Amino acid sequence: MNKNLKLRLLVLFLGATALTVAYEAAKTEVMMAETAQRLIDSLDKFQLPHTVFKFDTPDRTNWHYFPEGGFTQEHGYARNGITFADMDPKQRHLAHGLLSSGLSKQGYLKAVDVMTLEEIVRVIEDDTTGHRDADGFHFTIFGEPSATGTWGWRIEGHHLSLHYTIQNGELISTTPTFFGANPHEVAQGPHKGMIALKDEEDFAVALMNSLDEKQKKKALIDEIAPYDILTMADTRAELEDAGKGLPASEMTPQQFDLLMNLIAEYALNMPAEVAAARMKSAEETPRDQLLFAWAGRVGRPKPKPVVIGGPTTGNREHNGNYYRVQAPTFLIEYDNTQNISNHSHSVWRDYKGDFGIDVLAMHHRRFDHGLSPQVEAAD
Numbered sequence: 496m497n498k499n500l501k502l503r504l505l506v507l508f509l510g511a512t513a514l515t516v517a518y519e520a521a522k523t524e525v526m527m528a529e530t531a532q533r534l535i536d537s538l539d540k541f542q543l544p545h546t547v548f549k550f551d552t553p554d555r556t557n558w559h560y561f562p563e564g565g566f567t568q569e570h571g572y573a574r575n576g577i578t579f580a581d582m583d584p585k586q587r588h589l590a591h592g593l594l595s596s597g598l599s600k601q602g603y604l605k606a607v608d609v610m611t612l613e614e615i616v617r618v619i620e621d622d623t624t625g626h627r628d629a630d631g632f633h634f635t636i637f638g639e640p641s642a643t644g645t646w647g648w649r650i651e652g653h654h655l656s657l658h659y660t661i662q663n664g665e666l667i668s669t670t671p672t673f674f675g676a677n678p679h680e681v682a683q684g685p686h687k688g689m690i691a692l693k694d695e696e697d698f699a700v701a702l703m704n705s706l707d708e709k710q711k712k713k714a715l716i717d718e719i720a721p722y723d724i725l726t727m728a729d730t731r732a733e734l735e736d737a738g739k740g741l742p743a744s745e746m747t748p749q750q751f752d753l754l755m756n757l758i759a760e761y762a763l764n765m766p767a768e769v770a771a772a773r774m775k776s777a778e779e780t781p782r783d784q785l786l787f788a789w790a791g792r793v794g795r796p797k798p799k800p801v802v803i804g805g806p807t808t809g810n811r812e813h814n815g816n817y818y819r820v821q822a823p824t825f826l827i828e829y830d831n832t833q834n835i836s837n838h839s840h841s842v843w844r845d846y847k848g849d850f851g852i853d854v855l856a857m858h859h860r861r862f863d864h865g866l867s868p869q870v871e872a873a874d
Contacts, residue, residue: 523766524642524666526596527659531640531648534589538577546577550638550646556850559728560673560840562626562653574651576635580628590634594650597659597669602764608691609655609674615686616677621804627653647851654840656728660851668851669769671732672761672843677807679831679839683800695829695841696795698757699818703793705750706741714741720791720815724828724840730852732826732844740788740821744781754787758820761827761843773825773843780822791816795836812836824848 538546548554557572567573579587595603610629617627625631631652638646643664650657654675660668676691690696706714716739726732743751755777762773777785792814801807815832824846831839847853 522642523596523768524661524664527593527648527661527666528640528642528646530589530593530596531636531646534586534593534634535636535640537586537589542577542581545575546634547636548575552637555637555647555649556730556852558649558651558656558658558671558730560651560654560656560675561728563628563631574633574635576633576649576651578631578633578652580630590650593634593648594657597648597650597657597766599763599766599770605674605691605764606650606655606657608689609676610652611686612676612678612681612689612691613653615681615684615689616807618684619678619801619803619805620807645855658850660855662851662855666769667854668845668848669765670843670845670849672764673841674764675838675840677838678798678834679795679837680798682798682837692829692839692841694760695757696831696839698753698760699789699829700794702750702753702757702787703789703818705747705753710741710745710750713745714787714789716740716788717790718814720817720830720832722811722815722830722832724817724830724842725819726826726828726842726844730849732846732849734821734826737821738786740786740819742783743785743787744783746782746787751782754785754820758827761841776824777822780824784823786821787818788821789816789818791832792836795831798835798837807834808838810834 535543535547554572554575563574577586579590582590594606598606610632613627613631614629617629620627632655633651634648635651636646636648638644640646641664645662647658647660649659654677656671656673658668658671659666674692679690679692679696681687681689703711703714716736725734743754746754758777759774762770762777765773793816795816796812811832812835815830815836817830817832819829820827826844826846827842828844829839829841831837
């Protein structure tokens with residue numbers, strides 16, 4: 496195991512172990528409930544109805560990572576929840592407190608980078624319509640925050656969609672977990688060289704470049720990358736070509752370390768105990784069922800400055816690049832094709848854990864609590 500991976504996993508598991516010592520005092524669920532309630536308490540009578548909804552509202556599982564206007568027009572529903580633009584300075588601080596309660600330091604800084612890119616791309620595109628809006632990220636709370644109850648919350652806007660479900664005071668779901676970046680690499684201006692999702696790209700490219708020709712032939716599932724992640728904003732994560740790719744059982748120890756490094760990059764966006772659970776799931780997956788698949792070219796063209804006022808979406812590179820890590824319990828997807836492969840999307844999905852639907856449905860089958868149609872339909 497290389498030193499970088501050893502250090503990352505050692506810090507991860509030591510952090511998770513240390514956390515259990517004072518678990519009741521600093522439990523993630525407690526911090527989430529307290530910060531969510533503070534935000535609710537700060538809302539006025541006009542903000543409250545647009546921010547807090549019943550837990551079983553069907554909207555809880557409606558999600559996407561696209562800009563506001565076009566998606567609403569095409570699909571017929573808009574995001575709810577209070578945005579930074581609607582908040583006073585105190586509320587902004589409270590909202591950032593809630594956001595940070597659901598992420599590690601790495602994940603929080605990554606989320607801030609994603610939101611910052613909205614302002615960078617607004618300047619590049621010279622947008623005056625509000626289509627690009629660094630304040631257009633929505634905070635929505637479902638149910639009543641409680642250290643012992645069942646509730647949930649999310650933050651969502653362009654290229655950021657994070658979802659949390661708490662049942663009986665236990666965090667049972669942190670997925671879908673979506674981070675995107677446009678530009679993937681900033682090619683001009685004072686932030687030139689900024690890459691929000693750098694290691695998501697670098698670790699995967701290193702793994703792909705380490706494969707021999709026989710391994711690459713199995714890992715490469717298509718010469719052309721798909722236009723986007725295949726599961727997109729589906730409520731359920733499903734793949735039509737599941738089972739394709741190079742199994743970890745056919746990797747060398749060094750290659751397996753690279754794969755685990757890649758998985759850790761996604762896992763470490765979460766609080767320590769959540770990250771540890773994600774890594775445990777990956778490590779316990781039989782290696783012949785842990786698959787790495789690639790589509791498109793390896794690497795990407797160096798981004799070039801664009802004409803101010805021009806678009807930064809569309810303009811797809813012919814090959815592009817895409818990869819995924821698939822296990823029986825989880826799926827990681829990454830795609831970078833738009834804007835000449837300078838516009839990236841990444842997501843962690845849990846096949847039976849997204850939005851906590853399956854866990855909640857199983858609980859309600861055992862204990863009748865007047866189950867809502869939304870959860871009954873989960874099966």
